[in-house]
Amino acid sequence: MVVIDSPAKIEEASGRLGVLMPGLGAVSTTFIAGTLAIRKGLSRPIGSLTQMGSLRLGKRTEKREVDIKDLVPLANLDDLVFGGWDIFEDNCYEAAVKAGVIDVSLLDQIKPELSSIKPMKAVFEKKFVKKLDGTYTKSAKGHRKRIEALRQDIRNFKKENKVDRVVMIWCGSTEIYQEPRGSIYESLEFLEKALDSDNPSIAPSILYAYAAMKESVPYANGAPNLSVDFDAMYSLASQEGVPIAGKDFKTGQTLMKTILAPGFKARMIGIDGWFSTNILGNRDGEVLDDPDSFKTKEVSKLGVLEQILEPEKYPELYGDLYHKVRINYYPPRGDNKEGWDNIDIKGWLDYPMQIKVNFLCRDSILAAPIVLDLALFLDLSNRAGMHGIQEWLSFYFKSPMCNPDLYPIHDLFAQKAKLENTLRHLMGETLITHLGLDYYYEE
């Protein structure tokens, strides 16, 4: 990992930025269609920190509040070019209509641009996503040939679209659960050998990530499967000098958990149980109906409370916490997920209380601005020479990647402070500690 000097020498965001996504489904088409609509002035980028966020610089007395996009050099929305791969041949307009997230009346206003975005043939293996059958797949056989085909796709995309820089964001289906244990995950040398010998435990998402890094393309993983989250891939990212981030976009129920749990913990409120259940009817819900894919998601969702609440440090408050997460595939709801949380809390003198959260959310509406921010921030990292795991982007993930010697930070507000201080650091601005004693005592 590279430690950057501050202020960093950041290359300009000139020219076009390609955003390539394996998986042109609900999330990616909502991101693409949304961005096209926003740049035509048809709608607003609500939920995007890069487009709507601002932060404070210097002391409170200085009254310097700047928009994030004015503070750091980010690619302009007008300069984004979209592309991707899928196992279905639908163009982005057709896929967005099928996803049923954005009203067709809005999609129709950007139909020519959306229809012109056609998927490239995917690298797919059914054993990793058992609920899907895809026909629009590459004929290349073997890991090395498939990687080469993906690398060629990236090069063609750059050439055809006159794109200067590219980032890749995995918006594909959740693959089955795999533990990052064993030599192929632990060492790049063994991973390379496993690629040579077509080791069957290497999932397609690993091939996409490998291809991206070999093309110097930053990579973020929006799903909970491994993809880049193991030692061999951290080594590859360092070797190729590429930023990586992940994993699993933080939306819906987990977003709520990482907002609420730090609040309870801050006030030393105890929690005996947190039961979370969901109904979800989109293709993601169908994929997660397979127990092996659900296991990947479950592990990602369960880790959050453990780290925030630290039961080993506070056994009286959280030692007996019973945490359960359920996802039920229920087609009538489509992308409009409904989540219920029952939280059994306890206060002064052990008196029990209950909190019920009923979140009627729109899954992809919450995920799309995350894709946009990640694309712009990963490109910024790359231009600033920041390689390897970008922990400062934890804010966007359910299961944030971090240096293996560290524990991840899940608290949304701690993540936000880290992100903002990273931007200040990049621009050579003073970091904000919130100490503030100097407002009261002379130094």
Ligand SMILES: NC(=O)c1ccc[n+]([C@@H]2O[C@H](COP(=O)([O-])OP(=O)(O)OC[C@H]3O[C@@H](n4cnc5c(N)ncnc54)[C@H](O)[C@@H]3O)[C@@H](O)[C@H]2O)c1
């Ligand atoms: N709020 C959210 O929607 C949210 C939150 C967190 C994570 N995620 C994750 O993001 C991913 C995308 O979610 P979605 O709702 O768009 O799902 P989706 O099912 O609508 O889209 C996924 C697409 O990936 C395609 N695909 C599967 N394997 C592929 C491969 N090997 N190569 C290329 N394409 C492939 C599928 O055909 C599908 O079109 C899922 O893994 C999901 O778990 C979504």
